[in-house]
Amino acid sequence: MEFIKDFSKILLATCRDVLPIIILITGFQVLVLRQPIPHLRRLIVGGIYVVLGLALFLAGLDKALFPLGKIMAAQLSDPAFIYGVGEVVMEADWQAYGWVYLFAAMIGFSTTIAEPSLIAVAYKAHEVSAGTISQWGLRITVALGVAFGISLGTFRIVTGTPLYLYILVGYLIVIVQTIFAPKGIIPLAYDSGGVTTSTVTVPLVAALGLGLSATVPGRNPALDGFGLIAFASLFPIITVMGYAQIIHWLNIRKIKFMEKNNAL
Amino acid sequence: MITSIILKKLKDAFTDLLPIILVIAFFQIIVLKQPLPQMGEVLFGALLVVAGLVLFVQGLEMGLFPIGEAMAHALARKGSLFWLLCFAFALGFSTTVAEPALIAVSSEAAEIASLGGLIDSSQESLRQYAFGLRMSVAFSVGLAILIGVMRIIRGWPIHYLIIGGYIVVMLMTIIAPEEIIGIAYDAGGVTTSTITVPLVAALGVGLASSIRGRSPLLDGFGLIAFASLLPMIFVMGYGLIIFG
Numbered sequence: 001m002e003f004i005k006d007f008s009k010i011l012l013a014t015c016r017d018v019l020p021i022i023i024l025i026t027g028f029q030v031l032v033l034r035q036p037i038p039h040l041r042r043l044i045v046g047g048i049y050v051v052l053g054l055a056l057f058l059a060g061l062d063k064a065l066f067p068l069g070k071i072m073a074a075q076l077s078d079p080a081f082i083y084g085v086g087e088v089v090m091e092a093d094w095q096a097y098g099w100v101y102l103f104a105a106m107i108g109f110s111t112t113i114a115e116p117s118l119i120a121v122a123y124k125a126h127e128v129s130a131g132t133i134s135q136w137g138l139r140i141t142v143a144l145g146v147a148f149g150i151s152l153g154t155f156r157i158v159t160g161t162p163l164y165l166y167i168l169v170g171y172l173i174v175i176v177q178t179i180f181a182p183k184g185i186i187p188l189a190y191d192s193g194g195v196t197t198s199t200v201t202v203p204l205v206a207a208l209g210l211g212l213s214a215t216v217p218g219r220n221p222a223l224d225g226f227g228l229i230a231f232a233s234l235f236p237i238i239t240v241m242g243y244a245q246i247i248h249w250l251n252i253r254k255i256k257f258m259e260k261n262n263a264l
Numbered sequence: 265m266i267t268s269i270i271l272k273k274l275k276d277a278f279t280d281l282l283p284i285i286l287v288i289a290f291f292q293i294i295v296l297k298q299p300l301p302q303m304g305e306v307l308f309g310a311l312l313v314v315a316g317l318v319l320f321v322q323g324l325e326m327g328l329f330p331i332g333e334a335m336a337h338a339l340a341r342k343g344s345l346f347w348l349l350c351f352a353f354a355l356g357f358s359t360t361v362a363e364p365a366l367i368a369v370s371s372e373a374a375e376i377a378s379l380g381g382l383i384d385s386s387q388e389s390l391r392q393y394a395f396g397l398r399m400s401v402a403f404s405v406g407l408a409i410l411i412g413v414m415r416i417i418r419g420w421p422i423h424y425l426i427i428g429g430y431i432v433v434m435l436m437t438i439i440a441p442e443e444i445i446g447i448a449y450d451a452g453g454v455t456t457s458t459i460t461v462p463l464v465a466a467l468g469v470g471l472a473s474s475i476r477g478r479s480p481l482l483d484g485f486g487l488i489a490f491a492s493l494l495p496m497i498f499v500m501g502y503g504l505i506i507f508g
Binding site (some may be wrong): 013014016017018020021023024025028032033035037038039042043044045046047048049050051052053054055056057058059060061062063064065068069072075076081099103106107109110111113114116117119120121123124125128129163164167168171174175178183184186187188190191193194195196197198199200202223224225226227228229230232233 | 280281283284286287288290291292295296305306307308309310311312313314315316317318319320321322323324325326327328329330331334335338339342347351354355358359361362363364365376422423426427430433434437442443445446447449450452453454456457458459460461462463465466469480481482483484485486487488489491492
């Protein structure tokens with residue numbers, strides 16, 4: 001009974017998300033385009049699937065994974081776990097937080113793999129590129145970027161170094177990569193930054209950030225708790241362009257190698 | 265035949281979820297050395313997640329992608345730049361303004377600003393600050409989709425626009441108050457919801473494929489990138505104006 005109540009609440013919230021889109025599209029169809037929508041029945045059924053699927057997905061996460069993940073984030077950042085019970089710590093020792101970095105990386109990777117908006121973009125990219133961009137290749141590359149980003153973000157919270165320095169260096173790397181990366185991947189790489197952080201990643205990552213900044217000595221949750229999401233949206237850009245560069249470079253090497261063989 | 269398709273989809277969805285299960289089990293059992301609590305609940309939840317993913321992906325193929333592309337084609341055929349840009353702005357604004365993640369972040373930001381002494385701590389001024397922040401983010405996402413659509417039509421190269429945006433972000437970081445920087449950087453990530461992303465991606469690709477001389481891969485993507493960059497600039501700008 002409790003579950004049905006929770007589920008209908010989530011379903012309602014998802015419907016509210018879709019409402020502006022429905023109003024907008026109907027409004028444009030009726031007032032501006034003045035044409036019937038082709039395959040209307042199929043579209044409506046598809047829309048219902050999306051809303052129902054997303055609600056089930058969120059309800060399942062709420063039931064199974066979020067509570068556990070949030071408790072774990074709190075336990076792993078607890079000074080009693082990191083320094084041992086009864087230790088009084090005045091200053092954070094960044095080397096003591098190994099498990100936190102590992103947890104951040106692994107939870108970043110695994111939640112990104114399950115992220116529905118990334119699944120959608122990877123699907124589209126696969127279709128548009130006529131199969132040259134593989135769905136799993138893109139998703140794993142993006143997930144590696146998020147893993148590295150969130151891990152580095154927890155390191156930043158532990159050490160208390162300023163956020164903008166990391167972002168600045170990240171931007172510089174992106175700019176340099178943009179010059180050298182194959183042109184076809186650039187728009188997709190930029191997009192992959194924005195799609196990584198939504199329904200699955202944000203709640204767990206936010207719990208980790210707030211837990212850490214509240215327990216690491218000398219950190220202020222108000223100032224240091226933010227920024228993990230920014231890391232998670234910056235680093236996938238770097239890994240996606242890096243991956244494309246490596247593939248491109250390998251292909252060129254292969255072609256050169258074959259040309260050499262043919263010449264002989 | 266149908267059962268084999270359903271089985272394959274279920275297997276795909278289970279593969280998507282597997283990494284999370286492995287990570288949580290590993291940390292719970294090996295690192296924290298605690299038993300997995302309420303196995304029944306967890307299993308039930310995992311089943312829901314898998315079923316939800318199957319339905320979501322099916323719905324994407326049947327509903328969200330086709331409607332996004334159909335709208336793009338219809339608007340391109342109509343040939344009115346004004347209505348196309350109206351649609352782009354309205355799509356960005358309306359899907360962002362009521363986004364629960366954004367509402368949560370902006371009220372949190374108001375608390376932080378009042379703790380930092382930047383605004384006074386009365387309920388009214390907190391509410392006003394949060395509302396202003398929300399509006400500026402929603403407006404910036406609308407504008408971002410509009411600029412992105414203009415880019416597709418005109419064929420501007422994306423990297424100049426994005427790198428230009430990065431430079432603006434960096435310059436504003438220098439002068440913006442410290443209390444707003446973290447929130448501004450995060451605002452870029454939380455604005456694009458799971459339903460908006462596929463729709464916007466389909467809009468971009470549909471538009472690029474219905475305009476002659478545009479490649480869906482080179483020009484169709486990039487709308488989401490604008491939608492995560494512009495909010496950073498607007499949130500910092502909002503901070504600068506309010507705290508001036």
